[in-house]
Amino acid sequence: MDAILDPILAAWRDRPGALLPVLHAVQDALGHVPAAAVPEIAAALNLSRAEVHGVISYYHHFRQEPPGRHVVRVCCAEACQAVGAEALAEHARTRTAESGVKVEPMYCLGLCACGPAVQVDEAELHAAVTPAKFDALLARLEAGQ
Ligand code: FES
Structure with missing residues (x-):
């Protein structure tokens, strides 16, 4: 080091x-x-x-542990919280506990009107993410797509 x-x-x-x-x-x-x-x-x-x-x-940006193979950021700011972001974040943490996907909180992805919002690997943005939509996203990441 x-x-x-x-x-x-x-x-x-x-x-x-x-x-x-x-x-x-x-x-x-x-x-x-x-x-x-x-x-x-x-x-x-x-x-x-x-x-x-x-x-x-x-600063949430700084990680104290190595990132997972994929990083999924769930927006936990106010507008997304109002439409279920905390429950989605908990669902995401539970579903990824044994995977190479790391879930981190994020505070506003600019999709406030259609939350909960999720970002994958600093590249893809997803709006109105339900637990079912998250599971489909996770399955795609785990399949390497
Ligand atoms: S509050 Fe979640 S995208 Fe802005």
């Missing part, structure tokens, strides 16, 4: 406001921000581990 972390920290350590760019660079390189990187990032940027961890957990 040092081979990846060291150049990132060397590039950013003396720049103000470096924490977010460093976290983005680490996640871009590794797919997530591993817990083992937190002490090194904190030391390099003269921050506490708690400060670094606080920023990682505050």
Whole structure:
């Protein structure tokens, strides 16, 4: 991990406001921000581990574990919540528990008028997703389509 972390920290350590760019660079390189990187990032940027961890957990964008083979983001913002997003997210977590698909919350995908909205792998957007529609989507992902 040092081979990846060291150049990132060397590039950013003396720049103000470096924490977010460093976290983005680490996640871009590794797919997530591993817990083992937190002490090194904190030391390099003269921050506490708690400060670094606080920023990682505050921003939903940052993953603390490697992503699944596919990432499905369920919008949990207000308009989607009003039409069942929380139940859909729970259904999605239950259905993907043993699969290579990771479910993450997302806060607004711009489809507020036709929620619940879901994004697959930062590419596909799906509107008005019911549990049955989610199951069909999951079956397609698991079939590698
Ligand atoms: S609130 Fe869900 S897409 Fe905007």
